[in-house]
Amino acid sequence: MSSNLDAPRRIVILGGGVAAFSAASELRTRGYDGALTLLSPEGLPYDRPPLSKGYLLGTEDAAKIALVPEAWYAEHAVDVLAERAVALRPSEASVELGDGGLLSADRVLIATGARPRPLAVPGGELALTLRDRADADALRDALAPGARVVVVGAGLIGAEVTSAAVGFGAEVTLIDPIDPPLVPAVGEALARRLHAMHGQHGVRTIASIPVEISASDGGGARLLRLADGSAVAADAVVAGIGIVPDAALAAAAGIEVDDGVLVDASGATSNPTVFAAGDVSRLRRPDGTLTRRAEHWEAAVRSGQAAAAGMLGEPPPAFGAPWFWLDRYGVHVEAVGTLDGRFGGRVILREADGVPQAAFLLADDGHLLGAAAVDLPLLIRAARRIMDRGLTPDPAALADPSVPPRKLVP
């Protein structure tokens, strides 16, 4: 559909996350030499995974998590404005800024990301959340030795915050109705192993949900009442219960939105001059069905790159199986593809001394659908190549801890 449009000369990207940055970088790599502006309210783009890891722990500072050195932007003629767009005006080929000024744009990429899902219970606004650098700074202050910290949500963010809080010497309670979480992402065996690490590190885990948060006394302490009737006192409450795409600008501009800005594989929205990428976007397949929003770092990179191609009227690159990582209590976990066995396939475990190290999901025809592993990153690199090359691995070799990852890929 973009073939009817003139080649872009003024591209404005809304957002300063890795999707926005990846799109800008990819545009220049593809030879786009027109104007390129990032409207990044927080200034120069930075990497978010460290916000629940090294940055939260204080082992990495703001300079360390910058996506590229500042000089990169001048070298690549990318203007970064620490401003927020307040409206899209695609029919006027512009974007409206907070002061009412218009910035001309013949293509716009919405990469505004998402906001933490609010804890929708009375007093839920008392919970801290983690999305940006300021959130991480506030959270770090709350994770003091001996502080009673209650984390609601034991998914990726909640578990990493819990691990960090333990590292700071806080007394942590972790609440999630699902025990164990992350089964679709890493498979049941690894999900159990990972969730059990909380208890092994002195964290109290409760399988319930909060129904109310109140101030229990004048000292700033909170009291969480849970659905199971119990109550937990806390000096700080942190909610990591998912994200809500920041799609208001698209919706206000009449662009199709359904739990995310709907895009095709090249990032195109229902308006041919407006594209979306990253956490704010949601892929609509050619048959019209909607995928689950991918909320991982690599998915944001890829969608930014795809949208860059799309804005230039070029086909999106082919990407392989999706990948993500998590870190907690000093272990590094990676997964590729899916371990969600609800639609078939069989699980192959690789164990050492009875402890699951890796899980593979094999389709009935022998193809690999996904893999996850704890502290075995080369196994995941092998699995990724097996998937991307359409190979059918030997299940016995997958299960055998003495078979090195390189030997799995012919």
Added chain:
Amino acid sequence: MSEGIDVGSPDEIEEGTAKVVEPEDSGFDEPIAVFRTESGCFFALNDTCTHEEASLAEGWIEGDTVECPLHSSSFNLRTGKVLCLPATVDARTHKVAVEEGRVVLYPGVDADDAARTAD
């Protein structure tokens, strides 16, 4: 820093793997990974990924690239060029040569971008 260091015989580094030369042995201020590709070429880069603390020698070596074992940034072994996020800074190269049947590393000397084969 232009003195060559004997890293061993070529056979001591299996194809598709790497050997780390520590600062105390190289005189260079960072560990250096000496890679042997599947086609038998030797290359050397600073071992620590330019993104976070991870050893590139423990990464996935394929063709003339190495993929970091931590966050999957890839680097060109010949040039040190970073090929994908999250790293954005190139890796420093070092010259390696096979001389008189020994792998010789020149710490701190840039690679001349030419493959050095074992034979």
